[in-house]
Amino acid sequence: MQDAGSLAIRQVAYFVPDIEAAARAHSKNFGSGPFFVLRHIPLAASEHRGVPHRFDHSSAYGQWGGVMIEFVEQHGDGPSAMHDLFPAGSGRFGLHHMAVFVEELDVAIADFEARGHPLAQLSEVEGGTRFAFMDANATLGHMIELYEPGEALLGFYAMVHDAARDWDGTDVLRELQRS
Numbered sequence: 622m623q624d625a626g627s628l629a630i631r632q633v634a635y636f637v638p639d640i641e642a643a644a645r646a647h648s649k650n651f652g653s654g655p656f657f658v659l660r661h662i663p664l665a666a667s668e669h670r671g672v673p674h675r676f677d678h679s680s681a682y683g684q685w686g687g688v689m690i691e692f693v694e695q696h697g698d699g700p701s702a703m704h705d706l707f708p709a710g711s712g713r714f715g716l717h718h719m720a721v722f723v724e725e726l727d728v729a730i731a732d733f734e735a736r737g738h739p740l741a742q743l744s745e746v747e748g749g750t751r752f753a754f755m756d757a758n759a760t761l762g763h764m765i766e767l768y769e770p771g772e773a774l775l776g777f778y779a780m781v782h783d784a785a786r787d788w789d790g791t792d793v794l795r796e797l798q799r800s
Contacts, residue, residue, distance in 0.1 A: 628722070637693065665747045669699075678703070726767060740754075749773075753768070
């Protein structure tokens with residue numbers, strides 16, 4: 622079992638009403654980017670608090686120093702880990718989660734639950750990458766996202782990181798196509 626205390630933060634994610642505006646503002650204020658935008662991320666499955674639900678969302682991913690930053694926008698008012706912290710229609714947004722890589726997702730979920738952080742949402746991206754939002758709101762004020770660092774995910778993180786190297790600040794938003 623991986624020690625939850627030794628997990629490195631790989632990503633900081635914010636729930637926002639407009640991923641493009643958030644990415645542009647963050648880039649302008651902090652020099653982060655460029656941001657890769659993926660709209661209506663295709664999921665093979667998703668469940669919130671143990672109940673299957675559609676989770677339609679778009680994200681913008683960029684590099685901010687040594688960590689990836691993500692801006693997430695949910696389409697629709699359905700239940701989700703996003704709406705657990707920022708209820709639909711509330712107009713609220715902000716820090717939603719920090720992501721970490723784990724050796725075995727199911728083992729890590731059980732470990733986090735044993736530590737008092739219940740599973741809020743479990744989803745699977747088309748192509749096989751599963752991710753889990755563990756509810757740490759009571760102790761940390763945000764969720765913790767867990768996923769296994771498979772080849773596709775590591776390649777994506779490397780692509781975002783490499784794009785930031787020697788980036789001249791232009792072309793802040795770059796559309797990603799579904800493969």
